[in-house]
Amino acid sequence: MPGPCNSTRKRTKAKSSRSKPRLSFESTSSSNTSWSHIRTPSPVLSVSVPRVAGQESGSSFGGDDPCSSAVLPPKPFIHDPGNGHRVRDMPAFLSSFFAQSPSLDDPLCAEFSQNEVLQMLCTVLPEETALILWYNKSRSTSRICPACQRLYRLGDVLPDHTDEDSSRFDLSPQLEREQSISGLCSALCFILASYNYPAAIKSAWGHMAEEMDEDAWTRLNSSGDGNADSPVSIGLGMLVRMTRLHDLGLAQLCLPDLEFEEAIYSDCEDAFFQI
Secondary structure, eight states: OOOHHHHHHHHHHHHHHHSSOOOOHHHHHTSSSOOTTOOOOOOOOOOOOOOOTTOOTTOSSSSSOTTOTTSSOOOOSEEOOSSSOEESOHHHHHTSTTSOOOOTTSHHHHHHTSHHHHHHHHHHSOHHHHHHHHHHHHOSSEEEOTTTOBEEETTOOOBOTTOSOTTOBOOOHHHHHHHHHTOOOSHHHHHHHTTTOGGGHHHHTTOOGGGSOHHHHHHHTSOOOOSOOSHHHHHHHHHHHHHTSTTTTHHHHHOTTSOOHHHHTSSOTTTTTTO
16 A cells, blocks of 8 residues: 555655766776677778879879770770761771781782782872772772771672661662772762762763773863862872772872873783783
8 A cells, every 4th residue: 555655765766766877888898797799890991093004193084084085995996877887997997807808819909908009009198098998909898988988898788878768779780880999889979089070970980991981081180170178088089080090090100101001991900010
């Protein structure tokens, strides 16, 4: 039965429990209670980032540009915009397994594959145009269009650049022969390459020099109408002119004092290499 004494005892006990001081972490560590289950975090180790070659101190990347080429992979040298693969970098392409080996079983391709021929082409054409022409003449079936850099093989059915409908193709005999002669893959690319020689386009399309109209050949051998004066346009015009000749006109380039007109208009394709 509760009474005055019991209630007083309970209040005294509660008061004494509230007034008891709270133990600190330091005091508990010296007591008999075990705190082995409490672990402090390990110190963070400093990680050293390997420096990229050419990287300046105090910078996480090479130079001030966070997208420096030193830490990015090289750009692809072949890409496909949707209507055929394009070669972006000729030197990289030639050193890759995508490039077809020179056709040494073909006597004419074997002669054109010589490094001396490439050196002569580089003296009269821009480097990329010279490499493309050298590649096309030293390979029997593989071609790179000098105008749009499309990679293809002779006999491939290629979409036309001007048609939105990719199911339409141009398979004219003249186009097939032009692809074999110069590597220009379409009529549009041939027109772009011959832009400085509009009067010779019709006669030169798919024909060699001996098959062209004499007046058109004379115009093609001139300095052109000057419609485009960029090095690329001039180089493409020279490529159209050179590929009308079986020896690319290299005989005249090496021996300008000799007369090669008969060899140019003959059916002998290796006139230059027999000199």
